[in-house]
Amino acid sequence: MANSAQIQIDFPEATGRSGITLTLGETFAARVRKTAHGLVLEFAGHRLPARAETYVADGDRLLLQVADIRRNLTLRIVGHLGRRPALQTALRQALSRQATAARLSSVSLPADTSTPLQQWIDELPTLDSLQQPGALSRSVHHSGLFCEHRLVHTPEQLADDFKARLLRWQQTLENPPQAPRDHQHPQLHAAIGALLQRILALQTHAALHGQGRDWSIDLPLRTAPSSRALGALRLRIRRSGGTNTATTTTTAGTASTTPSYPDAAAEPTAYTLDLFLQLPGTGSLYCALYLCDGAIDCTWWCDQQASATAVTRLLPQLAERLRAAGLTPRQLHCHCGWPAHDATAPESSIPPGLPGMIEERA
Numbered sequence: 524m525a526n527s528a529q530i531q532i533d534f535p536e537a538t539g540r541s542g543i544t545l546t547l548g549e550t551f552a553a554r555v556r557k558t559a560h561g562l563v564l565e566f567a568g569h570r571l572p573a574r575a576e577t578y579v580a581d582g583d584r585l586l587l588q589v590a591d592i593r594r595n596l597t598l599r600i601v602g603h604l605g606r607r608p609a610l611q612t613a614l615r616q617a618l619s620r621q622a623t624a625a626r627l628s629s630v631s632l633p634a635d636t637s638t639p640l641q642q643w644i645d646e647l648p649t650l651d652s653l654q655q656p657g658a659l660s661r662s663v664h665h666s667g668l669f670c671e672h673r674l675v676h677t678p679e680q681l682a683d684d685f686k687a688r689l690l691r692w693q694q695t696l697e698n699p700p701q702a703p704r705d706h707q708h709p710q711l712h713a714a715i716g717a718l719l720q721r722i723l724a725l726q727t728h729a730a731l732h733g734q735g736r737d738w739s740i741d742l743p744l745r746t747a748p749s750s751r752a753l754g755a756l757r758l759r760i761r762r763s764g765g766t767n768t769a770t771t772t773t774t775a776g777t778a779s780t781t782p783s784y785p786d787a788a789a790e791p792t793a794y795t796l797d798l799f800l801q802l803p804g805t806g807s808l809y810c811a812l813y814l815c816d817g818a819i820d821c822t823w824w825c826d827q828q829a830s831a832t833a834v835t836r837l838l839p840q841l842a843e844r845l846r847a848a849g850l851t852p853r854q855l856h857c858h859c860g861w862p863a864h865d866a867t868a869p870e871s872s873i874p875p876g877l878p879g880m881i882e883e884r885a
Contacts, residue, residue: 530592555583580609617724622717624743628753666740667722757799757867797866823857831859
């Protein structure tokens with residue numbers, strides 16, 4: 524001991540390693556290494572054996588604080604530095620198992636309307652409900668991205684959280700109270716499990732890239748209040764100071780909905796939005812939208828000619844709705860086909876043999 528506030532760690536002379544002096548309250552950065560002999564912290568040229576009471580991954584860069592030196596050296600994790608390999612590991616696993624809401628919309632649903640499945644379907648948003656003021660912001664808030672945060676802080680509001688409802692429905696499938704009919708639909712079970720992995724991938728992606736700058740949601744929706752036919756809504760929102768980007772998915776006739784960001788404390792001045800929608804009978808629709816200082820450019824792509832013709836006819840109406848919302852429409856176009864790059868796509872390219880590194884596009 525150098526003094527009551529310091530601890531001196533010495534290694535056997537044969538190792539040739541210099542001692543380490545740490546002070547109570549001191550903070551320092553270290554990298555986690557998992558070896559055959561246990562956990563090792565690397566910092567300032569030192570290698571310190573350690574034991575973790577929380578999950579860490581090989582390669583994690585941690586900001587540590589000396590919390591206690593009385594009996595044992597105790598280090599507290601103050602924060603993570605850089606991209607967190609633990610999150611990257613979770614993202615890798617989720618990406619390989621995920622499927623979008625479009626897969627769920629393609630699964631044949633049980634015909635019995637008295638099952639818990641029908642109640643779950645009735646709670647899904649409809650195209651009409653998404654056109655209401657603030658609906659887009661609420662969809663982000665209830666999309667499942669914040670499920671665990673709400674569980675801790677506002678558990679009474681979990682009833683309208685999509686991930687929580689999906690987990691409850693999955694539990695019902697696995698442990699039906701009386702009617703085992705839903706167990707006859709393995710494709711439905713697989714689609715629900717894959718959609719839960721999709722939500723986990725989106726949550727992990729947001730944590731890696733910093734919440735408040737990159738948001739994505741992926742939801743099934745009903746085409747009409749009385750319909751059991753499902754569509755798919757994919758929404759991504761990205762922002763950055765001055766040249767912000769955002770991505771959102773909405774209906775072909777409602778692209779005029781003003782973008783709404785879940786945390787509008789510092790509303791950005793520029794957005795780039797990417798929109799994806801899949802509906803029965805209309806095929807897939809994609810929209811790239813740029814909004815800056817009240818001016819808006821919007822280009823639609825449809826994979827069916829009939830849908831492209833219908834959207835083209837609606838463009839003048841879209842322009843009027845944009846003006847009514849206080850925006851200035853500039854370039855509004857629609858094409859039959861598909862863009863070269865779909866920014867809402869869930870595919871990911873993971874470079875092999877690079878632990879702790881990942882290229883993801885959740």
